[in-house]
Amino acid sequence: MRGLVIKSTGSSYIVRMDDGTNVECHIKGNFRIRGIRSTNPVAVGDYVIVESQKSKVESTVTVTNWITEIEDRKNYIIRKSTNLSKESHILAANVDQVALIVTVNHPVTSTTFIDRFLATCEAYRVRAILIFNKIDLLTEDELAQLAELRALYESIGYPTIEISAISLQNSEVRSQKSDLFSLFEGKTTLLSGNSGVGKSTLLNALFGKEMTRTGKISDAHDKGMHTTTFSEMYFLEEAKSQELRAKSRIIDTPGIKGFGTIDFQKDEVSHYFREIFAAGRDCRFGNCTHTNEPGCAVIEAVEHGEIAISRYESYLSILGDCSESKYR
Numbered sequence: 001m002r003g004l005v006i007k008s009t010g011s012s013y014i015v016r017m018d019d020g021t022n023v024e025c026h027i028k029g030n031f032r033i034r035g036i037r038s039t040n041p042v043a044v045g046d047y048v049i050v051e052s053q054k055s056k057v058e059s060t061v062t063v064t065n066w067i068t069e070i071e072d073r074k075n076y077i078i079r080k081s082t083n084l085s086k087e088s089h090i091l092a093a094n095v096d097q098v099a100l101i102v103t104v105n106h107p108v109t110s111t112t113f114i115d116r117f118l119a120t121c122e123a124y125r126v127r128a129i130l131i132f133n134k135i136d137l138l139t140e141d142e143l144a145q146l147a148e149l150r151a152l153y154e155s156i157g158y159p160t161i162e163i164s165a166i167s168l169q170n171s172e173v174r175s176q177k178s179d180l181f182s183l184f185e186g187k188t189t190l191l192s193g194n195s196g197v198g199k200s201t202l203l204n205a206l207f208g209k210e211m212t213r214t215g216k217i218s219d220a221h222d223k224g225m226h227t228t229t230f231s232e233m234y235f236l237e238e239a240k241s242q243e244l245r246a247k248s249r250i251i252d253t254p255g256i257k258g259f260g261t262i263d264f265q266k267d268e269v270s271h272y273f274r275e276i277f278a279a280g281r282d283c284r285f286g287n288c289t290h291t292n293e294p295g296c297a298v299i300e301a302v303e304h305g306e307i308a309i310s311r312y313e314s315y316l317s318i319l320g321d322c323s324e325s326k327y328r
C-alpha cells in the first residue's frame with residue numbers, strides 16, 4: 001500500500017495511507033537510498049510503499065509495518081548537520097516552497113544562515129520566501145535593520161513578509177491572517193529556521209488552535225531551546241475549498257543551528273546567488289571564482305555597493321566548504 005510520510009521520529013514514521021488511515025511504520029536497518037548518505041533516509045513528504053508483516057508469538061499476533069520503497073522525489077531540502085559532519089539530513093521531500101522564518105533579534109538569525117539556506121533552495125529549485133518574525137520585539141534600530149534586509153532580499157527576487165506570530169495567535173487581526181493564509185493555501189510548505197524563531201507559533205496562529213507545543217527562549221542566551229523535536233506535516237483544514245484543503249500542507253520542523261551546504265561544486269556556487277551570477281557575466285575570465293581574479297565584475301559590484309557585502313561573504317563561506325570537503 002502507498003502512503004505519505006507525515007511524521008518522522010527518527011526511529012519510526014507515521015504514514016498517511018491512500019485510504020486515509022495513519023499507520024506507524026519502520027524501516028529496516030540496512031535501508032538506504034542510492035547516492036544519498038543521510039541520517040534519515042526517509043523524510044516527511046516522501047511517498048512510500050508500506051508492507052505489513054504479521055508475526056505470531058504464542059497466541060498474540062502483532063503487525064509490523066515496513067517501509068519497503070520510496071517513490072522518486074520531486075525535490076528535497078538537504079543539509080549537513082554540522083560543517084564537519086559527513087552525514088547529511090533531509091529536512092523534507094516533495095515541497096512546493098520553503099518558508100524560512102528569521103528574526104532580526106531574539107534570537108539573531110545570521111545572514112550567512114539565510115544565504116546558505118537560500119542557496120540550497122536554488123540548487124534544488126525550490127521557491128523560498130522569507131518570513132521575518134517577532135517584529136513586536138524590535139527596537140527602532142532593529143526595525144531599520146529589518147527594512148534593510150527586506151529590501152535586500154526583495155531586490156534579489158525573494159518575497160519577504162514581516163509578522164508577529166504571537167500577536168496573530170492572540171488577536172483577531174483577520175486581514176493580516178488572510179494574507180498569510182494565501183501564502184500557504186494549495187501548497188506544501190516547509191517551515192524552517194533557527195530554534196526559537198517562532199515556527200511552531202506561526203503554525204498555531206495559522207490553524208487558530210494549538211496544534212503543537214512552543215517553547216520559551218532561554219533568558220541566558222536569548223536562543224530557542226529546541227522545543228520541536230520531530231518533523232511533522234499538518235493539513236490546513238480551513239483552506240477555502242475541498243481541493244485546496246487536500247493540497248495545503250505545512251511541515252513544522254525542529255530548529256536548526258548551522259546550515260552546511262551539500263554537494264556543491266566550487267564553480268556552481270555562484271549559480272545559487274542570483275545577483276552574483278548575473279554580475280559574473282561581465283568578469284574578464286569565464287571561469288572567474290570572484291575571489292581575487294583581475295577584471296572581476298563581482299568584486300567591483302561589491303565595492304560599488306551593488307552587491308551586499310553580507311551576500312558576498314556568504315558566497316565565500318560556501319566556497320570555503322567546498323575546498324574543505326575536497327580534502328576529506
Ligand SMILES: Nc1nc2c(ncn2[C@@H]2O[C@H](COP(=O)(O)OP(=O)(O)OP(=O)(O)O)[C@@H](O)[C@H]2O)c(=O)[nH]1
Binds near residue numbers: 201
Ligand atoms: N514576542 C514574540 N514572541 C514570539 C513570537 N513568535 C514566537 N514567539 C515566542 O518565541 C518562543 C519560541 O517560539 P516557538 O514557536 O516555540 O519557536 P520554534 O521556531 O518553533 O522553535 P523550535 O521548535 O525550538 O525550533 C515562544 O516563547 C513564543 O511565544 C512573536 O512574534 N513575538
Ligand SMILES: [Mg+2]
Binds near residue numbers: 227254
Ligand atoms: Mg517549534
Ligand SMILES: [Zn+2]
Binds near residue numbers: 280284289291295
Ligand atoms: Zn569574477
